[in-house]
Amino acid sequence: MLKDRLLKSNLLQSLNTENGINRRSFLTGATMFGLGAATTAIISGCDSSSMTTGTVSAANTTDTATQILTAALIAESLAITTYYTALSSSGVITDANLAGSGGTATNVSVSGNAINVAYLQGALLEEVAHAQLLRSLLGLATNGSGDAAAGIPQTFYYPSGTFSSLSSFLPVILALETAFIGAYMTAVEEFSSMAAGYNNFSATQANPAMSGSNLTQADLVLYAKVAASILGVESEHRALARAIPAVTLGSPIYAGINVVPANNLNYEITDGLTGLIVSASGNSSTTAAAALTPFISAGTYPMTVTSVAAQASFSSVVTASVQANVSGGIPAAE
Numbered sequence: 001m002l003k004d005r006l007l008k009s010n011l012l013q014s015l016n017t018e019n020g021i022n023r024r025s026f027l028t029g030a031t032m033f034g035l036g037a038a039t040t041a042i043i044s045g046c047d048s049s050s051m052t053t054g055t056v057s058a059a060n061t062t063d064t065a066t067q068i069l070t071a072a073l074i075a076e077s078l079a080i081t082t083y084y085t086a087l088s089s090s091g092v093i094t095d096a097n098l099a100g101s102g103g104t105a106t107n108v109s110v111s112g113n114a115i116n117v118a119y120l121q122g123a124l125l126e127e128v129a130h131a132q133l134l135r136s137l138l139g140l141a142t143n144g145s146g147d148a149a150a151g152i153p154q155t156f157y158y159p160s161g162t163f164s165s166l167s168s169f170l171p172v173i174l175a176l177e178t179a180f181i182g183a184y185m186t187a188v189e190e191f192s193s194m195a196a197g198y199n200n201f202s203a204t205q206a207n208p209a210m211s212g213s214n215l216t217q218a219d220l221v222l223y224a225k226v227a228a229s230i231l232g233v234e235s236e237h238r239a240l241a242r243a244i245p246a247v248t249l250g251s252p253i254y255a256g257i258n259v260v261p262a263n264n265l266n267y268e269i270t271d272g273l274t275g276l277i278v279s280a281s282g283n284s285s286t287t288a289a290a291a292l293t294p295f296i297s298a299g300t301y302p303m304t305v306t307s308v309a310a311q312a313s314f315s316s317v318v319t320a321s322v323q324a325n326v327s328g329g330i331p332a333a334e
Helices: 002-008 023-027 036-046 065-088 114-138 166-196 217-242 288-296 320-325
Strands: 155-157 302-304
Touching: 065 114, 065 155, 065 166, 065 217, 065 288, 065 302, 114 217, 114 320, 155 288, 166 217, 166 288
Parallel strands: none
Antiparallel strands: 155 302
16 A cells, blocks of 8 residues: 555755855754754644544654654755755856856756756756655645645745855755755664664554554555665765866866765765654754754745645746656665
8 A cells, every 4th residue: 555655656964064064054053942943843744633643653752754754845845945946046047057148947058058957957856756755655735735734844044145156056955965865864764763663763653644544564664765765866966966067177176165076975974863853862963853944944045935836847947858857756665
């Protein structure tokens, strides 16, 4: 049943100094009370009666399956908003490394680079597919109408000037993608621990998409596999974004970042994350929620999440040829 539902639906490596935005700066002021905006939004989505009635929740000292999926949907909504805004912003898209002077995401000028634009277009569509899958697993409407009530922010906040130029945008998207990679790696570990009943994780997890039922061990194993498959895609996004600037081996620095090679890591890491919402270590700064706080808490440079209805085709920022070539489903259950 889970496999069928998944098939029908078509989570941070470090925010390090390489990206120009180090993780410590993202966590500044993220005390237990400072985490309120992110944590409250996520937890409110986990406490609805439709998600908990008649089920047995996991221990409070660990993340629940519902919390992981909700945190992931918040991250995917942030990613969608980031890519869509970059593709729509003249400051970013008209860079010579992208659509070029006078160009747009769907009408690249002769001085631009259509392949690099396609990298961003493909990433946008892939994040949309991830979000739709997560909505299905959470029992939310695929048109996004239930997102706000489930605690998914409808506005995200960016560092001032993020979308004014490619050199301002690149460090932010690299920081976010490395964060998403670490979050999904943590999700793999947590779903695996749930399936095995290991390290204080309970194998009894409420099924948020089906009131009154719990996820099976096979469900949890499959969730770990799906999280790993998304992690791989986020890693591709990070590498491809690093490949956008035109640099040389002799001069590999762009926006303060050495982008050669594009895939410069032997291993992706979690940057010490010990949970998505709940930290097994008891350190509130080692959760994905803490890292996302600056983008969720009210601040400067707000961007409204693009409606799911508008995401139906993205014809204004994604060419038909790219849309037609972005495909593939989730990995099959063993």
